Amino acid sequence: MNFLQMKQFSILAKHQNMTEAAEELYISQPVLSKLLKKFEKYLNCELFTRKGRNIELNLNGRIFLESIDIILNEYQKINEHFFISKNVDIPIKISGFNKNELDLLIVNFSRQYPNISIEKNPNTPMGALNLLLNKKSDVIFTDNFSLNKFNLETKNIDFINLFRNYLYVSVLPNNVIAQENEISLNELLKYEFIGAIKNTWTSEFIENVCDNEKVNINYVHKYKMEMLDKIFFSTPYLVFCDSINIAYFTNYREIRKHILIKNAFQDIYLCYRKGDNRINLLVENIKNTFHEIFNYS
Incomplete structure (x- = not known):
């Protein structure tokens, strides 16, 4: 068994899910299944208990993983000492x-x-x-x-x-569109927005999406990015935000409703x-x- 195969087994053991492990390894699930069978044939024992797409390390698998972790950690130390230090x-x-x-x-x-x-x-x-x-x-x-x-x-x-980043419109709970789950950019043209100043990650994302859809949003005010947290708390206007903004400002999910905009995303x-x-x-x-x-x- 070579180093790459040990790394593959370690990732499979981490996820204990064939689909998720295959995605991280950038290989198909059938290829990963063949690799697992190859590992088990090499060691002449089963390493996982199968539960549909999910798998669970058995005793043999846990012992094998402990040994592999030692080897991978030592390899990392070699990298740090001989290559990183340069x-x-x-x-x-x-x-x-x-x-x-x-x-x-x-x-x-x-x-x-x-x-x-x-x-x-x-x-x-x-x-x-x-x-x-x-x-x-x-x-x-x-x-x-x-x-x-x-x-x-x-x-x-x-x-x-890395990630598909979706665009949302953020509104207060009493807004007329707050009950919607999805909305198109064209449906938002009649509403007033405030938005981030140019030359920020989010503003460029919004510009690209609007250019693709050939729409012009009605901005009544532009704010600096560092003001986003205060704006989310107080403004009655609509605000664009993305998956990353929402994941970072977790406390605002209770204050504002985030409505997914149809066909508006970027691949990061x-x-x-x-x-x-x-x-x-x-x-x-x-x-x-x-x-x-x-x-x-």
């Missing part, structure tokens, strides 16, 4: 999202690897992508609207589809420069924590 004085530059989101996404990584310096640059999807292409950033968050304008295949850049991508093991560690950490932090649907 560039430890050069900060990793990460761009995209707003400051609050960036802080949340790297806090665990910074605790785990305190010697690796991170330089944060909040930015829009297009702004972050331009920084990466001009070699002024190492890891970025961007979206499908921006990526569709470039070809990254020859740029020594890799990318991962994590793009990064190849060839630096510190960057690979950061990317892996972000992949593992992103959905735990920003999970609202």
